[in-house]
Amino acid sequence: MSEISETGVVNAVTKELFIGGKWTSAAGGKTFPVLDPSNGGLLCEVADASPADGKAALDAAVAAQPGFAAMPPRERGEILRRAYELLLARNEELALLMTLEMGKPLAEARGEVAYAAEFFRWFAEEAVRIDGGYAVAPNGSGRFLVTKQPVGPTLLITPWNFPMAMGGRKIGPAIAAGCTTVIKPAEQTPLSMLALAGILAEAGLPDGVLNVVTTSDAGGVMEPLIRDGRARKLSFTGSTAVGRTLLEQCAEKVLRTSMELGGNAPFLVFDDADLDAAIDGAMQAKMRNIGEACTAANRFYVQRGVYDEFARRLTERMSALVMGRGTEDGVTVGPLIDPAAVEKVSGLVLDATERGAKVLTGGVAVEGPGNFYPATVLTDVPLNAKMASEEIFGPVAPISVFDTEDEAVAAANNTEYGLVSYLYTNDVKRALRVSERLEAGMIGLNQGIVSNPAAPFGGIKQSGLGREGGTVGIDEFLEIKYIAVSL
Incomplete structure (x- = not known):
């Protein structure tokens, strides 16, 4: 304090x-x-x-x-x-x-x-x-x-x-x-x-x-x-x-x-990624500003070979976050901006779970006073869930699995938005290939924060x-x- x-x-x-x-x-x-x-x-x-x-x-x-x-x-x-x-x-x-x-x-x-x-x-x-x-x-x-x-x-x-x-x-x-x-x-x-x-x-x-x-x-x-x-x-x-x-x-x-x-940032993790770096980047891209950022990772697509490990480790990190008033020592998850924001996040999580997504941590709004929603991880999120096309603007990480590079790029680009995309791989050819195919104005290549006053910030499409x-x-x-x- x-x-x-x-x-x-x-x-x-x-x-x-x-x-x-x-x-x-x-x-x-x-x-x-x-x-x-x-x-x-x-x-x-x-x-x-x-x-x-x-x-x-x-x-x-x-x-x-x-x-x-x-x-x-x-x-x-x-x-x-x-x-x-x-x-x-x-x-x-x-x-x-x-x-x-x-x-x-x-x-x-x-x-x-x-x-x-x-x-x-x-x-x-x-x-x-x-x-x-x-x-x-x-x-x-x-x-x-x-x-x-x-x-x-x-x-x-x-x-x-x-x-x-x-x-x-x-x-x-x-x-x-x-x-x-x-x-x-x-x-x-x-x-x-x-x-x-x-x-x-x-x-x-x-x-x-x-x-x-x-x-x-x-x-x-x-x-x-x-x-x-x-x-x-x-x-x-x-x-x-x-x-x-x-x-x-x-x-x-x-x-x-x-x-x-608006944004609807995909976060792609390939089998050959450095998982330590990918988890750190995921926490930055998702939890910066309590997830209330146009650049926030909105959809996590993880290749099958590392899917379970990524979900487990991200859940460990997210569940360890401390929720409370932002002025208090040790707090890492503050309140959302207003009751409407909590209602929106709750509705998106409910829609995903009704469509088959599993809650690994969080998932339920906290009783007031205050506009609090806990850090949440969802797995097996279907591609037709509302949060796949709408900005969550809250501390929720929905994870879906993919098998091939083409499948990952298609899912990432399946949105009217094109602000930022995140990509984790140690294959330099894949890094350049996928970066060029992703439909976004900015790419976070093996890093979870792209904003910098010395760099051009902006998106394409809507x-x-x-x-x-x-x-x-x-x-x-x-x-x-x-x-x-x-x-």
């Missing part, structure tokens, strides 16, 4: 809207509650923005755009670098705040704060590397100049499962590119974003560059901003269903979009559009301009 006061870290956060560099109450003084998922208790109330508040935030972003676009890249980078240092200096307080509103164990929350900070460090360095081009026209009569400019005011929508890292992953490249923003954090976890806004202001970010609207009416506040036309880009992380709706709305004004949507992070992450916030020069 941290020695930092829980009440103190919550009270330290300003719970108003952040618009034009000023903290302000929502229209009519409306607020909504933020709850502790470990016990259902009230943490605090935060400002509940109206559509008028959202418009004021966009007005501020639009007004600030010309001046911010003209700021030298080095100065933008130095703001991000200062924010990086402030995040690291306040890791303990920010981690505790995140655990209180989201539920993940403190150790994971500390890791997320550091991960969020790394996006600021990475894009601080990328800000000064925005390049262009110069070329001779093929007929020699002119020259081609190519430059990159900020896309303009940007709308950002972040999820509850990584409330600070997803903010860093979007805000970092936007600032580096010279784009002003309006960001709407998830209703369940607004405090991490409000704290992040305060840090960026302290780091010297000009007024109006970052505007934060917390609201219980996401559609009512954000849809008018999308349809307004002055914002020129939307970056969204969340469910595929919501992403489809937002894409339809963006079509009216032809907004640039980045979409990081897992999204565009990439975040890496050298291409800043391009999502830049427009290419070609200037034809006659000689």
